[in-house]
Amino acid sequence: MTKFEELGIKNPILTVLSEIQFHEAFPIQAASIPVLLSGQDVIGQAHTGTGKTAAFSLPIIQNIVPKGGIQALILAPTRELAVQITGEIQRFSKNSHVRYVTIYGGQSINVQFNELDRGVEIVVATPGRLIDHIKRGSVKLKNVKYVVLDEADTMLDMGFIDDIRFILDLVPKDHLTALFSATMPPEILMLAEKYMRSPQKIFIDSDDLSGEGIEQAFLVIRDREKMEFLLKFIKENTTGQTIVFCSTKERTRRVAHDLEKERFNVVSIQGDMSQFRRDKAMYLFRKGKADILVATDVAARGIDVPEVALVVNYDVPSHDMVYFHRIGRTARAGAKGKAITLVSYSSIGDFKAISSQTKVAMKDLNKELGIVVNIPDPLKREVSHRRGGGRYEHSKPWKKIRRKTGGKRGKRRRKAKIWRQK
Incomplete structure (x- = not known):
């Protein structure tokens, strides 16, 4: 496996990686980090648990200019994933003087205002709450150099595609974009074609659904x-x-x-x-x-x-x-x-x-x-009895044919019909 120093990662990040026992890069990291450090857009197809967070966050942390305003936007579909990403950034940036914030719905927006006012370089956010801050003026995008779309297919499934387009239309045109997704539906490919510049496509285990290990x-x-x-x-x-x-x-x-x-x-x-x-x-x-x-x-x-x-x-x-x-x-x-x-x-x-x-x-x-499976036959349906002694006969199990037979009511109806005929 490839070591992080071979990928272009430098101190103080290397020291932190050594402390947390990150000695060798996973395939998605080895393929993505050099491309992102060179300034090229990346489309990465990889499943969860493959090390995507380090793949995009390490190059960002290394290239961030301290006190240079918001320079990186990382979009995630859920609050839990956003919090997880921030936790990883916190670990990796221990010695890098990088400031970051997580913003998502359900948390007090005033708390987020205070954190943004102190100054941050990296914003990890869910799309809806990020748009709230953009419209209120608490998040300014003029200095953004990096945009990451993590689990883009999930954001598509959750209906965030229009929010993502809204955000991408506002960031400076010369920014770098990294898009990571487990699957590549047509809508994601169309998004990449419109907003990304000659992206390097990286496919890691895109067909591997075995659940290794x-x-x-x-x-x-x-x-x-x-x-x-x-x-x-x-x-x-x-x-x-x-x-x-x-x-x-x-x-x-x-x-x-x-x-x-x-x-x-x-x-x-x-x-x-x-x-x-x-x-x-x-x-x-x-x-x-x-x-x-x-x-x-x-x-x-x-x-x-x-x-x-x-x-x-x-x-x-x-x-x-x-x-x-x-x-x-x-x-x-x-x-x-x-x-x-x-x-x-x-x-x-x-x-x-x-x-x-x-x-x-x-x-x-x-x-x-030793458990035997006894699956009930859905085609074997019982005759359902009615009050008054009548019943419905089911001549076909998939089509209910109603024919009234027998019972006191049935007899009364037949007698009434005969009386009227007389």
Whole structure:
């Protein structure tokens, strides 16, 4: 692997990297850092957990001019990812006299005003709150030299594409742009074509959906049995923390509540929570004061906790990329991890579509645990009885044919019809 000094990184950053045990660069870092240091735009396609933050932040920190105004904008789709990026910048810039701020919705805007008034060189922000500050005049873009769009595909999915265009139209034309995304939908490519200048395209593991370093397994069970097996897998995980992913906010609340009743140290994050509660939950989890985090997909964006040893998909995710994002919360930075998906009978089709995208065989826990799958036949439908003794006959399972037969009401109707005919 390549050492950071070979990429053009200099002291005092090298000293900090050595202190935090960053001796060799990951592939996305080795490919991106020299290009960004040379002043060329970059499009990087890489999945989470590949070291993207260092790939774009180290060149920015090295080239920042202290007290030169806001020189770098880093846009992220969620508050959690923005906070994570700022945390990495804080580590890397320990000896560099670089000032930075994180701005996002849900936090007091007056607190952000005060931090901006003190003077910063790097702004890490979610698009909506950044636009608020631009319109209020608290963020001035005249000195911006670097713009980073991190997880651009997620920002597209969350409806931020127009906000991004608005921001890019305001920054000086001669700025450098770095765009990082796990996928490259047409809208992202069109954005790059309009706003980037001859970007260097870097593709790291763009087709690798295997989840390297992650032992993947699944268990097909009834939905009502999921909590029983979740408890079993959590108790068996003795090597680190656990993240449980749920599909809805209500499901997240219920699962967290049930785990608390079992006396586990649990925190949860989901969209309805206040920013203070979300920040507190993530602080407790990152510090190891909570063993289990229960989260929805959007709320969990940007989670980077090295001690996560187990990820449980309590619900099958809606898309294969969501699945790989979820399981990527474990096995960070070359470590090993385990991911288990609990598949209800109604989700088997969705899970098969996802599992077909993996490059490694998933362990079948039904065979290992001796659990037989008895899937009800949806074509076998019972005849539903009506009050009064009548019934509906279903001649076709997929099409309800209503024909009234028998019962007191049926007899009365036939008698009335005969009487009228007379």
